[in-house]
Amino acid sequence: MAGGKSREIKNRIKGVKSTHQITKAMDIVSSTKYKKFVGLVQKTRPYAEMLNGILDNISAGIRGEKHPLFDGKQNVKRIGLVVMASDRGLCGSFNNNILKEMEKIIRENPDKEVSIIAIGKKVRDYCKKRDYDIKSEYIQLIPEIMFEKAKEIGEDVVEFYMNDIFDEVYLVYSKYLSAVSSEFISKKIVPIQREEVKAKEDTYIFEPSVEDILTGLLPKYLNIKLYQSILETTASEHAARKQAMKNATDNAEEMMADLTLQYNRERQAAITQEISEIVGGAAALK
Numbered sequence: 001m002a003g004g005k006s007r008e009i010k011n012r013i014k015g016v017k018s019t020h021q022i023t024k025a026m027d028i029v030s031s032t033k034y035k036k037f038v039g040l041v042q043k044t045r046p047y048a049e050m051l052n053g054i055l056d057n058i059s060a061g062i063r064g065e066k067h068p069l070f071d072g073k074q075n076v077k078r079i080g081l082v083v084m085a086s087d088r089g090l091c092g093s094f095n096n097n098i099l100k101e102m103e104k105i106i107r108e109n110p111d112k113e114v115s116i117i118a119i120g121k122k123v124r125d126y127c128k129k130r131d132y133d134i135k136s137e138y139i140q141l142i143p144e145i146m147f148e149k150a151k152e153i154g155e156d157v158v159e160f161y162m163n164d165i166f167d168e169v170y171l172v173y174s175k176y177l178s179a180v181s182s183e184f185i186s187k188k189i190v191p192i193q194r195e196e197v198k199a200k201e202d203t204y205i206f207e208p209s210v211e212d213i214l215t216g217l218l219p220k221y222l223n224i225k226l227y228q229s230i231l232e233t234t235a236s237e238h239a240a241r242k243q244a245m246k247n248a249t250d251n252a253e254e255m256m257a258d259l260t261l262q263y264n265r266e267r268q269a270a271i272t273q274e275i276s277e278i279v280g281g282a283a284a285l286k
Contacts, residue, residue, distance in 0.1 A: 006270065009263040013256060020252035026090065027245035034179070034238035040143065041176055041228075041235045048228040055192070055221050058213070067211065069158070069218045072191035073167045078113045080135065080166035081105060082153065082189070082226070084173040084233040085120040087139055091241035094174070094182075095122040098233075101172045101186045115166070117156060119230065135160065141230060150227035157226075158219055161190050173229040174236035180243060182236035189225060192218060 059070065085098040102123075106114050115133040118124040124137045136156055141149055160166040169190035175183040 006263060006266045009259055009266060013259045013263065016252050016255050016259065020249060020256065023245045023248040023252060027242060027249055030238050030242040030245055034235065034242050036143070037231060037235035037238055038176065041231050044228055044231060048224050051221055051224050055217065058217070067214045067218070068162065069190060069192055069214070073164075076112065076167040078115065078165065078167045079105070079109055080115050080117060080157065080160055080169040080190075082117045082157065082169065082171045083119065083123045084171075084229060085122040086234075086237045087121040088241075089122070090244060091237055092244040094237055094240035095120075097184045098172060098174060099123070099126055101184050105170055105172070105186055117153060119153070119233075135165070141234075146230050146234075147223075147227050150230055151223045153226050154219055154222035157190060157222060166190070171226070171229060173233045176232045176235040176239065179239050182239065189222065192221065 081102055083098065083102045085095045089095065099122075102116075113133070115135045116123070116127050118127055118134050118137040119139075119141070121139050124134065124139065127134050136153075138149055138153065157166070157169050161169060168188060170186055171189045172184075172186045175185055177183055
């Protein structure tokens with residue numbers, strides 16, 4: 001009986017060891033990818049912030065000018081959500097938190113038609129299961145194509161907005177803060193909000209025209225905004241997966257230690273019982 005229990009514990013130790021090897025390997029892979037994307041985030045943030053500043057200054061100088069991407073629409077009946085999550089799981093509550101932000105916007109707009117631009121398999125699959133309207137989907141975004149795909153997404157957003165398929169567009173993504181912290185954000189990106197910037201005394205001279213400048217600048221702004229958000233979300237994903245795999249690895253090591261201790265106790269009990277039986281048998285022969 002004791003021998004059977006020892007074998008059972010030994011088999012459990014083998015299973016936990018196998019799991020430990022997998023989680024340890026995934027921790028190493030995620031750590032490498034995490035460092036890569038954090039580097040990209042840190043390199044591109046200054047450019048994105050500079051472009052935001054340029055747009056804010058221009059918008060402050062042309063408050064009398066009209067542009068569809070700035071001014072919005074009178075009646076908002078159709079909302080587009082650009083939702084960014086991951087292609088894979090095993091990253092803790094990361095994807096669930098993104099989807100909660102998406103569902104929050106849907107609940108807050110019960111009288112409006114909501115459509116999704118899905119970025120990542122987890123968003124796409126979630127929306128398909130619930131029969132949500134998916135206008136376009138983007139999966140398997142590797143670093144080499146992220147900028148071009150962000151451009152495509154921005155073009156989709158502008159096209160859908162200008163053709164009255166969307167009256168407003170929201171972005172749902174995760175902003176990277178640190179290895180253990182991310183901020184899950186839902187923000188209106190179209191129409192673009194005119195920030196309150198102190199008017200400068202300088203008079204802007206636009207060449208060839210305000211409309212041409214804005215028509216060229218606003219899509220670029222969306223392109224960079226979306227690209228930065230993809231990088232931030234991916235960095236947050238790998239940070240979450242790295243932490244989840246580290247926790248799983250630590251738990252597996254703790255479990256192996258407990259099972260090994262239990263196994264040794266069972267073996268010791270079995271040996272003690274065998275010795276007792278031998279001693280008892282020898283005593284009975286006397």
